[in-house]
Amino acid sequence: MNVLWIFAHPEPRSLGGSLRDEGLRALRAQGADVRESDLYAMKWKPVVDADDFGRAASPDRLVVGSTSKNAFETGELGEDIRAEHGKLAWADAVIIQFPLWWYGMPAILKGWFDRVFVKGFAYGVQRPDGRTARYGEGALAGKRAMVVLTAGAPEATIGPRGVNGDIGDLLFPLQHGTLWYAGMSVLPPLTICGADRFSPEQFEAAAASLRARLRTLATQDPIPFRPQNEGDYDDDLILRDDLAPGQNGLGVHLAR
Amino acid sequence: MNVLWIFAHPEPRSLGGSLRDEGLRALRAQGADVRESDLYAMKWKPVVDADDFGRAASPDRLVVGSTSKNAFETGELGEDIRAEHGKLAWADAVIIQFPLWWYGMPAILKGWFDRVFVKGFAYGVQRPDGRTARYGEGALAGKRAMVVLTAGAPEATIGPRGVNGDIGDLLFPLQHGTLWYAGMSVLPPLTICGADRFSPEQFEAAAASLRARLRTLATQDPIPFRPQNEGDYDDDLILRDDLAPGQNGLGVHLAR
Numbered sequence: 001m002n003v004l005w006i007f008a009h010p011e012p013r014s015l016g017g018s019l020r021d022e023g024l025r026a027l028r029a030q031g032a033d034v035r036e037s038d039l040y041a042m043k044w045k046p047v048v049d050a051d052d053f054g055r056a057a058s059p060d061r062l063v064v065g066s067t068s069k070n071a072f073e074t075g076e077l078g079e080d081i082r083a084e085h086g087k088l089a090w091a092d093a094v095i096i097q098f099p100l101w102w103y104g105m106p107a108i109l110k111g112w113f114d115r116v117f118v119k120g121f122a123y124g125v126q127r128p129d130g131r132t133a134r135y136g137e138g139a140l141a142g143k144r145a146m147v148v149l150t151a152g153a154p155e156a157t158i159g160p161r162g163v164n165g166d167i168g169d170l171l172f173p174l175q176h177g178t179l180w181y182a183g184m185s186v187l188p189p190l191t192i193c194g195a196d197r198f199s200p201e202q203f204e205a206a207a208a209s210l211r212a213r214l215r216t217l218a219t220q221d222p223i224p225f226r227p228q229n230e231g232d233y234d235d236d237l238i239l240r241d242d243l244a245p246g247q248n249g250l251g252v253h254l255a256r
Numbered sequence: 257m258n259v260l261w262i263f264a265h266p267e268p269r270s271l272g273g274s275l276r277d278e279g280l281r282a283l284r285a286q287g288a289d290v291r292e293s294d295l296y297a298m299k300w301k302p303v304v305d306a307d308d309f310g311r312a313a314s315p316d317r318l319v320v321g322s323t324s325k326n327a328f329e330t331g332e333l334g335e336d337i338r339a340e341h342g343k344l345a346w347a348d349a350v351i352i353q354f355p356l357w358w359y360g361m362p363a364i365l366k367g368w369f370d371r372v373f374v375k376g377f378a379y380g381v382q383r384p385d386g387r388t389a390r391y392g393e394g395a396l397a398g399k400r401a402m403v404v405l406t407a408g409a410p411e412a413t414i415g416p417r418g419v420n421g422d423i424g425d426l427l428f429p430l431q432h433g434t435l436w437y438a439g440m441s442v443l444p445p446l447t448i449c450g451a452d453r454f455s456p457e458q459f460e461a462a463a464a465s466l467r468a469r470l471r472t473l474a475t476q477d478p479i480p481f482r483p484q485n486e487g488d489y490d491d492d493l494i495l496r497d498d499l500a501p502g503q504n505g506l507g508v509h510l511a512r
Contacts, residue, residue: 010305011318046302046363049266062267064355065408065452099320103433104360107302107367113358135419152321156492160504163391163484163493169506170429172421177359196321228419236412237419248416249505250425 001032001218004091008039008098008109009150015195016099016150018203019210023095023148026211035087039108045080046111052078069120077118084116088140093217094184096174097148099195103170113178122182127229134181136227141183144217147171148210150195158191167191168223172250176225185222187213224255257474259283260347262293264354264365265406271451272355272406274459275466279351279404282467291343295364301336302367308334325376333374340372349400349473350440352430355451356407359426369434378438383485390437392483397439400473403427404466406451414447423447424479428506432481441478443469480511 005024009016027034037044050057053067054076071077077085088094098109105113117123122140125133149167151158158167167189168175175186190213192206213220226232226239232255233239244252261280265272283290293300306313309323310332327333333341344350354365361369373379378396381389405423407414414423423445424431431442446469448462469476482488482495488511489495500508 010303010320013317014319040303040305046367047266047296048357048362049296061269063270064266101304102366102369102373102437103429104366106304107363107370110358110360110366111302111363114363117358154492156494159494161495161508163489163495163509164433165428165506165509166504169425170433173359173426173429177420177426181358233419236410238412238415239417239419248422249507250421251505252417253419253421 002090002092003027003032003034003095003217004037004087004093005034005095006037006039006097006109006112008106008112010040010106012038012041014099014150015192015198015203015206016097019148019150019192019206020097022207023097023210023214026214030215032217035090037084037087037112039112042080044108044112046108046114048111048114052081052115054078065119065124068118069124072118072120078115081115081118084112085121088116088143091143093144093146095146095148096179098150100149100151100153100170103164105174113174117178117182131229134183134228135176135225136180136183137229138181138183140179143184144187144222145175145179145184146187146213146217147175147189148213149189149191151191151193152196153193155191155193158193169250175223176250176253180223180225186225187217187220187222226253226255257288258346258348259288259290259351259473260293260343260349261290261351262295262353262365262368264295264362264368266296266362268294268297270355270406271448271454271459271462272353275404275406275448275462276353278463279353279466279470282470286471291346293340293343293368295368298336300364300368302364302370304367304370308337308371310334321375321380324374325380328374328376334371337371337374340368341377344372344396344399347399349402351402351404352435353404354406356405356409356426359420361430369430373434373438387485390439390484391432391481392436392439393485394437394439396435399440400443400478401431401435401440402443402469402473403431403445404469405445405447407447407449408452409449411447411449414449425506431479432506432509436479436481442481443473443476443478482509482511
């Protein structure tokens with residue numbers, strides 16, 4: 001199994017860094033091939049701008065979507081972006097590891113998605129029947145993804161009725177709106193809470209949880225997000241009335 | 257009224273740029289004082305690293321939370337961060353305008369919050385009774401915030417049962433987890449949909465909506481997010497059983 005590990009923490013000697021080291025060791029021990037995108041170590045450029053698109057960028061006005069598609073199709077995308085496309089093509093599974101900052105990804109990681117998930121690659125791809133290939137279909141279909149998260153908050157506060165909001169809902173823009181959008185099967189996240197005050201025993205417990213999750217990376221059931229194009233949504237892409245009837249909230253997009 | 261307009265689009269000649277121009281004109285015409293943080297024009301650095309914290313950063317190991325708090329308290333934070341603190345202190349209201357990228361903020365804007373909302377300023381502040389001052393209390397209490405968004409998606413697809421998830425839920429990490437967390441009163445967002453295919457008539461309608469929202473910036477009712485410390489949450493910060501009973505989902509954090 002080929003695994004790409006994306007890591008977005010400024011300090012390798014952090015709890016996150018130690019868990020990353022542990023995860024890479026565990027994967028190799030179980031026979032996986034591993035590549036890494038350590039975004040801080042790579043000094044990853046997080047900001048989308050005209051420099052990303054080479055000669056495909058008009059000097060007059062930057063239209064991000066169409067320009068990125070043109071640059072993708074003509075091979076004009078920046079070399080750092082093309083390198084990440086190569087890693088994604090190679091990978092069977094992708095681990096996305098980060099500390100939860102303001103209930104989302106650190107900017108350097110958001111900028112990895114902003115710059116790598118260009119139009120024509122991760123969105124804006126038509127199926128033969130004219131519908132858009134997304135949410136369960138697309139360039140990354142068949143690949144698996146798992147979020148590994150460290151958070152300062154106590155676990156209950158990111159639970160279903162915790163003050164910070166449920167972690168599954170907080171991660172919806174990433175897990176559903178980005179990974180599943182591009183076709184990936186998204187495994188339940190591994191969330192390590194209380195990250196600011198960790199004892200050696202707590203670290204060993206967290207490392208054991210991580211190893212257990214990595215052992216079942218190829219087999220575990222993904223989050224049952226609904227596919228867009230298999231009948232659950234109508235032609236306006238609204239969920240059918242008879243599914244999760246009368247309900248709102250992000251949970252309606254899960255097939256139970 | 258003092259208004260800070262934060263703008264995070266790479267192209268000033270975009271729909272977003274035109275709406276920003278229109279918004280600034282309208283505010284000035286109604287007598288407001290306006291300052292701007294045009295993040296692309298400022299070449300805003302989005303990545304948190306040791307350089308942000310001057311002499312407060314240990315050469316051995318960067319612990320972001322405590323180091324940022326120390327740098328904040330000793331005046332060691334980077335000059336660009338301190339300038340934004342000055343603008344926030346000055347502002348009565350903050351407009352946060354961006355194109356929706358992967359159902360969230362462009363990296364440059366996420367990195368504005370990551371770097372400006374440091375510990376001791378926007379989080380990690382204790383009240384005299386030992387509870388943490390957040391969600392309705394904190395450094396920015398009394399100030400108003402409004403998100404102005406352009407999105408390629410059709411409006412219904414970011415509605416309550418649209419395939420992309422409801423926009424209020426997608427914005428929860430920003431509106432609740434960041435702005436309300438730091439104490440701001442958050443007005444309902446203005447979302448301009450179908451941004452990729454805009455006619456002059458559509459632009460005029462969008463500009464009119466924006467002007468209307470800016471006219472009531474000082475008076476409009478904010479989103480009724482629940483305060484943390486006024487009895488709705490228990491001591492573990494879980495919503496009381498008798499509020500939104502039996503319900504989950506981010507909507508439980510709204511007082512109806």
